[in-house]
Amino acid sequence: MRRVTIDEVAERAGVSVATVSRAVRGLPNVSPATRKRVLQAAGELKYRPDPNASRLAAGKSGVVIMAVPTISSWYTAQAMAGVEAVLQGAGIELSVTLLSDSSSRDRVVSEPGLLASRADALVLLDLVPTTFEPDSRFPVVVVGDHSDAFDSVSIDNVHGGRIAGEHLVGLGHSRVGLIAGAEEDKFTAVTMLRTRGLEEALAGVGVSLEENAVVFGHYSGLGGYEAMNELLARPNPPTAVFALSDDMALGAIRAATEAGMSIPHDVSIVGFDDHELSFVLGLTTVAQDPAGLGAAGAQMLLDRLEGHSGAPREAHGEVRLIERSSTARI
Amino acid sequence: MRRVTIDEVAERAGVSVATVSRAVRGLPNVSPATRKRVLQAAGELKYRPDPNASRLAAGKSGVVIMAVPTISSWYTAQAMAGVEAVLQGAGIELSVTLLSDSSSRDRVVSEPGLLASRADALVLLDLVPTTFEPDSRFPVVVVGDHSDAFDSVSIDNVHGGRIAGEHLVGLGHSRVGLIAGAEEDKFTAVTMLRTRGLEEALAGVGVSLEENAVVFGHYSGLGGYEAMNELLARPNPPTAVFALSDDMALGAIRAATEAGMSIPHDVSIVGFDDHELSFVLGLTTVAQDPAGLGAAGAQMLLDRLEGHSGAPREAHGEVRLIERSSTARI
DNA sequence: GTGAAAGCGCTAACAG
DNA sequence: CTGTTAGCGCTTTCAC
Numbered sequence: 001m002r003r004v005t006i007d008e009v010a011e012r013a014g015v016s017v018a019t020v021s022r023a024v025r026g027l028p029n030v031s032p033a034t035r036k037r038v039l040q041a042a043g044e045l046k047y048r049p050d051p052n053a054s055r056l057a058a059g060k061s062g063v064v065i066m067a068v069p070t071i072s073s074w075y076t077a078q079a080m081a082g083v084e085a086v087l088q089g090a091g092i093e094l095s096v097t098l099l100s101d102s103s104s105r106d107r108v109v110s111e112p113g114l115l116a117s118r119a120d121a122l123v124l125l126d127l128v129p130t131t132f133e134p135d136s137r138f139p140v141v142v143v144g145d146h147s148d149a150f151d152s153v154s155i156d157n158v159h160g161g162r163i164a165g166e167h168l169v170g171l172g173h174s175r176v177g178l179i180a181g182a183e184e185d186k187f188t189a190v191t192m193l194r195t196r197g198l199e200e201a202l203a204g205v206g207v208s209l210e211e212n213a214v215v216f217g218h219y220s221g222l223g224g225y226e227a228m229n230e231l232l233a234r235p236n237p238p239t240a241v242f243a244l245s246d247d248m249a250l251g252a253i254r255a256a257t258e259a260g261m262s263i264p265h266d267v268s269i270v271g272f273d274d275h276e277l278s279f280v281l282g283l284t285t286v287a288q289d290p291a292g293l294g295a296a297g298a299q300m301l302l303d304r305l306e307g308h309s310g311a312p313r314e315a316h317g318e319v320r321l322i323e324r325s326s327t328a329r330i
Numbered sequence: 331m332r333r334v335t336i337d338e339v340a341e342r343a344g345v346s347v348a349t350v351s352r353a354v355r356g357l358p359n360v361s362p363a364t365r366k367r368v369l370q371a372a373g374e375l376k377y378r379p380d381p382n383a384s385r386l387a388a389g390k391s392g393v394v395i396m397a398v399p400t401i402s403s404w405y406t407a408q409a410m411a412g413v414e415a416v417l418q419g420a421g422i423e424l425s426v427t428l429l430s431d432s433s434s435r436d437r438v439v440s441e442p443g444l445l446a447s448r449a450d451a452l453v454l455l456d457l458v459p460t461t462f463e464p465d466s467r468f469p470v471v472v473v474g475d476h477s478d479a480f481d482s483v484s485i486d487n488v489h490g491g492r493i494a495g496e497h498l499v500g501l502g503h504s505r506v507g508l509i510a511g512a513e514e515d516k517f518t519a520v521t522m523l524r525t526r527g528l529e530e531a532l533a534g535v536g537v538s539l540e541e542n543a544v545v546f547g548h549y550s551g552l553g554g555y556e557a558m559n560e561l562l563a564r565p566n567p568p569t570a571v572f573a574l575s576d577d578m579a580l581g582a583i584r585a586a587t588e589a590g591m592s593i594p595h596d597v598s599i600v601g602f603d604d605h606e607l608s609f610v611l612g613l614t615t616v617a618q619d620p621a622g623l624g625a626a627g628a629q630m631l632l633d634r635l636e637g638h639s640g641a642p643r644e645a646h647g648e649v650r651l652i653e654r655s656s657t658a659r660i
Numbered sequence: 661g662t663g664a665a666a667g668c669g670c671t672a673a674c675a676g
Numbered sequence: 677c678t679g680t681t682a683g684c685g686c687t688t689t690c691a692c
Contacts, residue, residue: 020686049686050684052684058686088428254611276552276577279552280551281580282584337669383671384670386670387672
């Protein structure tokens with residue numbers, strides 16, 4: 001597997017390395033005959049340009065890094081798939097970096113430039129840089145959250161929370177519980193925004209979200225299960241529960257069922273995400289499309305890489321309520 | 331963000347570039363005082379080595395590529411997380427390549443060397459190379475499947491299928507249905523092996539898996555849902571169903587419930603994976619740990635990268651049956 | 661349309 | 677312990 005170099009191809013084709021370089025990259029200024037000869041030689045030798053050499057010489061890396069807070073969630077996987085799809089189409093490599101602990105997140109958030117040495121551009125999932133100044137030579141896009149300084153693509157989380165709340169309110173519920181994400185959610189405003197949306201909906205009918213009707217489920221199924229158990233143990237349990245992710249909602253359903261309640265008869269549950277199992281399990285939920293967000297973000301990056309400059313752009317993904325069988329009139 | 335080069339750091343620290351190179355990489359043969367001075371200068375200048383230059387000069391890329399058949403499944407996400415964790419610990423980048431269509435899979439499977447130009451090593455998820463010859467200079471590890479030619483780490487799928495089958499048989503079931511993966515599963519033997527395990531268990535009590543008790547669910551929740559509906563529409567529906575993934579099992583549960591059946595009373599269901607929601611939803615399943623597989627595979631790669639040579643090694647992950655509430659005596 | 665030559669920024673002997 | 681000196685393989689002016 002010794003590397004076949006451009007020199008060998010040049011020699012075999014009887015041309016200079018410069019010509020080989022042009023020919024294999026499809027650049028102009030190569031006669032059809034020469035190009036054919038070069039391509040043939042390259043093929044016979046199984047020549048593959050060394051990406052590192054190319055990038056070094058060309059002054060760019062051909063790699064974009066995607067930094068994610070966690071890798072094994074439905075949301076992350078979807079977003080990655082979306083990013084990967086458009087990047088692959090552009091011949092760019094996707095490198096994934098996990099920022100699992102908050103110290104590594106802090107580091108990237110305050111100094112995204114650290115990653116600049118490893119790639120041409122950066123996509124941040126649910127993370128927004130604080131002190132970093134935009135630099136036209138190092139495009140950064142924020143997916144899943146909003147940023148004033150960088151390109152970003154996100155959903156309207158307040159609206160998402162609101163439609164969930166309105167749905168519940170519309171069904172006559174006034175005592176609604178909230179299963180929020182993680183308490184130490186410092187870098188994403190998601191929990192906060194969705195909560196605000198819910199509160200707005202409740203306020204519309206003169207109800208407020210009680211302090212002790214909020215529990216945290218850490219965006220996991222198990223977390224949602226435990227959170228629901230807590231909720232049900234309260235003196236005056238809610239008649240409806242809004243979980244900020246489908247995983248948590250499903251856990252909540254389980255808890256309610258085990259407690260002998262039937263859904264939606266005894267308690268209504270709304271989730272957020274619309275991941276595949278939600279359909280299958282009949283969960284009413286606020287649907288979003290993280291793969292679409294990722295794809296849109298990657299596209300913005302590509303534009304920047306192609307020289308597009310200008311003010312930070314902002315795109316928004318859709319959210320909509322999908323009514324299934326986990327909610328009902330009280 | 332013009333690149334700060336090693337020369338500038340060298341000049342500022344009053345040493346040669348070679349010394350800077352050693353110092354920043356933590357190599358020996360640099361006096362503490364000098365190292366300190368260099369690091370300081372580097373810090374002030376915000377120097378970051380150009381990865382492409384480093385890789386080119388060093389003759390290696392510091393990148394390993396992981397090729398996956400799909401990116402947005404629980405299994406893949408878990409495996410990626412495992413790989414990423416150990417690679418990150420070794421300062422190696424993880425680049426992900428999606429091989430979504432079978433032609434791209436074909437290409438990689440028959441010529442993994444194509445990816446060799448982009449990385450130091452390759453981890454293949456559920457894909458095993460056919461014609462490619464191992465090359466000590468380009469380590470390849472297969473995760474999730476077995477290979478004679480390469481290092482591999484997998485689970486005993488036959489055993490997994492067997493314990494699921496034995497569990498069902500032990501509960502008195504003899505008419506069991508199978509929800510298998512995708513029909514066009516050419517490159518992974520997973521479906522085949524688990525099926526064989528089930529058949530062995532059934533054979534133990536003189537029963538055989540009937541042809542028309544097998545349907546395909548494409549490893550998705552929706553697929554499992556539809557597959558279960560098919561199964562239930564048959565003349566003599568099974569009293570127990572083994573789904574080759576939890577996603578499909580959960581879909582199957584939904585289908586059965588909708589059909590007015592209660593689980594496990596009317597029909598028992600066993601899944602495979604033990605992903606988080608399975609616990610939450612009380613699914614009896616064959617547990618496996620793809621993150622562990624990924625981590626083990628990455629470790630093997632690291633060993634190879636450090637010069638370990640020798641025959642292909644083979645590691646196995648555990649599988650075990652977790653009994654919950656979706657199965658019962660007939 | 662094609663070639664010669666000068667690097668891209670860094671690492672790795674080899675001296676000292 | 678530190679500096680010198682070749683390249684790594686490719687791209688890119690600038691001549692021809």
